[in-house]
Each structure stands twice: as C-alpha cells, then as structure tokens.
Amino acid sequence: MITPPDGLPVYRVLTGPDDAAFCHRVSEALAMGYRLHGGPSVTFNGERVIVAQAVIWGEQQP
DSSP states (O other): OOSOGGGOOSEEEEEEESSHHHHHHHHHHHHHTEEEOSOOEEEEOSSSEEEEEEEEESOOOO
16 A cells, blocks of 8 residues: 555654553554654653653665
C-alpha cells in the first residue's frame, strides 16, 4: 500500500497518558505499516506522565 489506509496522514504523533491504552495505539500503528520515527518524548503534566511517539508510513530507509 502506497498511502496509509482510511485517509490517515503519512506522519503522525501519537500522544496520551503513559498507560496500556497508549502502548496499544502505538502497536496498532506499527501493525498497520507505520514505523517509529525517533524515540518517545515523555513529560509530566502535574498529575501523570504523558508520552508522545512519532510514527511515519512506509518502508524503512537504508
């Protein structure tokens, strides 16, 4: 597939609380054909840890 399914963008940043639901969202994106773009970013909002992970669509570049 040349483009992501369902009109999703080629570049996405997934964000959310650092919990199992966030990990499942990243895992689903990887299973769909996205790949990680860099490492995760982590911050604390005063109440809980928030994580962000960029993903991009397509083949791994050499």
